[in-house]
Amino acid sequence: KQVKRRRRNASKDQLNILENVFQKTQFPSARLREELANKLNMSPRAVQIWFQNKRQAFRKGKYCP
16 A cells, blocks of 8 residues: 655745746746746646646635735
């Protein structure tokens, strides 16, 4: 049986950077996601999921910069 991976919350520094990028573009390119992932020590997939979740919260009116 495989061990389930635990969720990791982004740190405040990581969130600040992600929020700044989100204010500039809600749909970052694959290249930008890759650069963010390297800079923030996250996987590109985690960055992609963060943007998906943030866009959904924005649509539902839960976005607070």
